[in-house]
Amino acid sequence: MAWDWQVFCEDTLDRTVVQGCFGKGGDITYMDWMLSAWGWTVSVSLLALVLALIVGGIIGVLRTLPDSPWLVRFGNAWVELFRNIPLLVQIFLWYHVVPALVPAMKSVPGFVLVVLALGFFTSARIAEQVRSGLQSLPRGQRYAGMAVGFTTWQTYRYVLLPMGLRIIIPPLTSETMNIFKNSSVAFAVSVTELTMFAMQAQEETGRGIEVYLAVTGLYVVSAFTINRLMAWIEKRARVPGMISASSAGGH
Amino acid sequence: MKKHLLAAAVMGLLASTAMAQANDTLAKIKSSGTITLGVRESSGALAYTLGDGKYVGFHTEMANQIARDLQKQLGLAKLDVKYQPVTSQNRIPLVTNGTVDLECGSTTNDTNRQKDVDFAMTTYMEEVRIATKANSGINGIKDLNGKSVATTTGTTSVQILRKNERAQGIDFREVMGKDHADSFLLLESGRADAFVMDGSILAGNISKSKNPNDFKIVGEVLSVEPIACMVRKNDTAFLKAVDTSIQRQVADGSLEKLYDKWFMQPIPPSNQKVGLPLSEATKNAWKNPNNKPKEAFNK
Numbered sequence: 020m021a022w023d024w025q026v027f028c029e030d031t032l033d034r035t036v037v038q039g040c041f042g043k044g045g046d047i048t049y050m051d052w053m054l055s056a057w058g059w060t061v062s063v064s065l066l067a068l069v070l071a072l073i074v075g076g077i078i079g080v081l082r083t084l085p086d087s088p089w090l091v092r093f094g095n096a097w098v099e100l101f102r103n104i105p106l107l108v109q110i111f112l113w114y115h116v117v118p119a120l121v122p123a124m125k126s127v128p129g130f131v132l133v134v135l136a137l138g139f140f141t142s143a144r145i146a147e148q149v150r151s152g153l154q155s156l157p158r159g160q161r162y163a164g165m166a167v168g169f170t171t172w173q174t175y176r177y178v179l180l181p182m183g184l185r186i187i188i189p190p191l192t193s194e195t196m197n198i199f200k201n202s203s204v205a206f207a208v209s210v211t212e213l214t215m216f217a218m219q220a221q222e223e224t225g226r227g228i229e230v231y232l233a234v235t236g237l238y239v240v241s242a243f244t245i246n247r248l249m250a251w252i253e254k255r256a257r258v259p260g261m262i263s264a265s266s267a268g269g270h
Numbered sequence: 271m272k273k274h275l276l277a278a279a280v281m282g283l284l285a286s287t288a289m290a291q292a293n294d295t296l297a298k299i300k301s302s303g304t305i306t307l308g309v310r311e312s313s314g315a316l317a318y319t320l321g322d323g324k325y326v327g328f329h330t331e332m333a334n335q336i337a338r339d340l341q342k343q344l345g346l347a348k349l350d351v352k353y354q355p356v357t358s359q360n361r362i363p364l365v366t367n368g369t370v371d372l373e374c375g376s377t378t379n380d381t382n383r384q385k386d387v388d389f390a391m392t393t394y395m396e397e398v399r400i401a402t403k404a405n406s407g408i409n410g411i412k413d414l415n416g417k418s419v420a421t422t423t424g425t426t427s428v429q430i431l432r433k434n435e436r437a438q439g440i441d442f443r444e445v446m447g448k449d450h451a452d453s454f455l456l457l458e459s460g461r462a463d464a465f466v467m468d469g470s471i472l473a474g475n476i477s478k479s480k481n482p483n484d485f486k487i488v489g490e491v492l493s494v495e496p497i498a499c500m501v502r503k504n505d506t507a508f509l510k511a512v513d514t515s516i517q518r519q520v521a522d523g524s525l526e527k528l529y530d531k532w533f534m535q536p537i538p539p540s541n542q543k544v545g546l547p548l549s550e551a552t553k554n555a556w557k558n559p560n561n562k563p564k565e566a567f568n569k
Contacts, residue, residue: 032433115459125460129445206423209446209456218424219446225382 026226027053027233034224049220049230056216057237063133063212064202064241068195070138071145078142079149080175085161094146101143107204110136114208129208137205141198145191152187153179185256192249196242203238213237295371295501295508299340304350307333308364308373308500311355314474315532315544316394316497317375325353328532332393332516332525333374333499339515362386365500372512374499378426381563388503390512391559392496393525395551398430400489401457401472402464410489411438418443420453420462427466430493450475457485466492470533473546482542494551495564513559520556 027050028040042048081087082094101109113132118124124132156179164174206215217234221227299305309325310317317327334351341349354370361377364370365387378396379389402408408417411434421427423446431444445462447453454475456462465472469487476485499516501509519525526548531537533546 031429032436115455119459206446207448207452209423209444211446215423215446219428222424222426223429 022229023226024229026224026229029224031223049224052220053213053216053233053237056211056213057241059130059205059210059212060199060202060237061241063130063137063205063210064199066134067137067141067202068198070134071141071194071198074139074142075145076149078146079153080180082146082150083153083179084171086171094150098143098146101139102147106136106140106201107207109140110204110207112136129205130210133202133205133208133210137198137201141194141201144194144197148187148190148194149183152183155186156182185258188249188253188256192246192253195245195249199238199242199245293502293505295505296340296344296511298368299349299371300344300346303346303348304352305337305340306352306354306369306371307337308356308361308370308375309333309353310375311357313376314470315537315546316470319355320539323353325355326538328528329374329376329393329497329499331528331532332519333372335519335524336372336374336499336512336515339518340511343511343514361500365502368502371508372499372501376497377500378495379498379561379563380495381565383500384563386503387500388505388509389561389563390499390501390509391516391561392498392555393516393552394497395549395555396495396497397469397491397549397551398427398466398493398495399469399472399487399491400464400466401454401476401485401487403457404484404486406463408464408488411492412440413489414442414464415440416442417463418445418461420445420447420456420465421467422447422450422453425467426493426495427468431466434492454479468495469549470544470546473533473544477542477544478540491551493564494567496555496562496567498561517559520559525556 025036027048028036029049030037030042031047031049031052037043037046037048040048040050042051078094078097081090082098084090104112110133113136114129117132118127160178160182161174164178169177202212203214205212206218209215213234217230221230224230307325307330309319309330310327311319311325313327313329315328317325317330319325337349337351354364356364356370356373356375361370361373361375362383365373374393376396377383377389379392383389400408400411400414408414419431419442421431421444428444428446431442434440435442445456447456450467450471453462453465453467457465458479465475472487476482476487479485499512501512516525519528529548529552533544533548536543
């Protein structure tokens with residue numbers, strides 16, 4: 020089949036090819052539109068990622084606390100709640116159901132709701148990884164902290180978390196990449212991100228293959244950038260002789 | 271009317287392998303004693319399914335009458351009518367590869383598609399309109415200034431909105447539902463002040479809502495789209511036979527009766543009325559038979 024990459028240089032109103040591919044004076048080409056859509060995808064993903072890391076980290080730690088059964092139960096409930104409902108359903112719950120119950124939520128833009136939905140959904144998965152990371156540490160580490168007179172906070176801060184978080188960097192890498200891919204559900208609540216652009220632009224131009232290929236490329240670039248970033252962090256955070264040193268065989 | 275290209279691409283591969291088939295549908299129908307109709311499962315009152323292999327609707331029933339006329343023309347004692355449900359994604363490949371002989375659903379006749387298939391005479395003119403809450407005070411596109419307007423991702427209505435927005439200097443916020451039910455929910459729940467879409471889809475959604483009286487369809491026609499039956503390209507004898515049948519149905523009033531049956535009377539399964547009176551545009555299309563693409567109407 021014949022490629023027609025010119026399609027990205029077309030104006031979105033009259034579909035004439037614009038010189039230089041970017042519209043001037045308020046005109047918008049498909050290229051402009053796609054880059055703006057990419058911006059939305061990246062913003063949704065990064066904000067959700069920040070939220071997921073913070074909440075997931077806290078919940079994950081709560082679930083390993085030794086003497087706080089209610090906090091542990093709360094953490095468990097959180098994980099089960101957000102892990103057992105499909106992401107798309109959660110988006111709809113945030114968008115249509117929550118505002119019906121809490122009228123104040125009506126004025127919250129869809130963008131914020133998607134960040135909350137995606138962030139909390141991923142926080143449950145990250146919490147699970149944080150918990151397993153902490154629990155995979157030998158019990159003696161916690162006792163060592165207690166033996167030198169650390170408070171629980173200090174034990175976590177200086178002994179458990181530095182070890183536990185290092186262990187889970189590889190699965191965390193998958194999770195950060197997933198956020199980019201999962202952000203495609205945002206189109207369901209009218210955030211004009213890449214998936215929505217793809218569906219709309221292919222209907223308007225009839226050049227679906229080019230549009231989907233370009234969008235796929237942008238998703239790959241976004242997710243792979245995060246992947247490389249995490250790989251860099253993994254390398255910088257490596258402690259010789261510990262787990263991440265891989266083949267050398269640590270604990 | 272979205273079409274997903276991936277599915278289309280796969281079907282396209284299938285299509286090219288089956289291209290060898292002789293392009294004489296009448297002969298094929300005569301020798302096999304069967305005709306395969308492409309039908310839609312959820313195109314509103316135009317074409318839909320009741321489940322259990324039953325396909326009904328204005329265009330589906332019209333296609334059945336076309337099949338009966340073909341049977342007469344070919345002098346067949348018996349003609350089996352087979353239904354093949356099609357979707358927006360696969361309808362064109364299924365027509366071109368010979369799986370479906372005649373597709374009558376909700377396909378818009380446009381120049382893009384005319385490259386792949388031929389269209390029979392326009393039998394229904396879809397009008398893009400504005401639906402809003404009855405008490406919203408919105409009476410036309412001008413009143414949308416400063417409002418939020420819902421429409422469905424992957425439809426041509428988005429383009430129409432964009433054009434109006436820029437041409438008339440009005441400023442509104444677009445909210446996009448992922449499908450029509452979603453977009454209507456946006457209107458119903460107050461997230462959008464209006465829903466811009468094909469008139470039959472608006473009317474259908476309103477008739478199925480909890481309180482149909484809360485909504486009304488207002489304002490000017492934003493765009494018209496000719497909806498027509500599709501047949502394989504370059505099969506003039508078959509296309510002519512289909513057109514002859516359509517003209518017969520227009521002339522003896524049976525098409526108008528069908529329209530009344532599906533758009534003005536209560537229809538199954540819920541026995542709700544769509545309540546969309548025969549539009550001037552559709553009347554015109556019947557009076558002046560043509561197979562012009564939508565580009566010829568919206569200049």
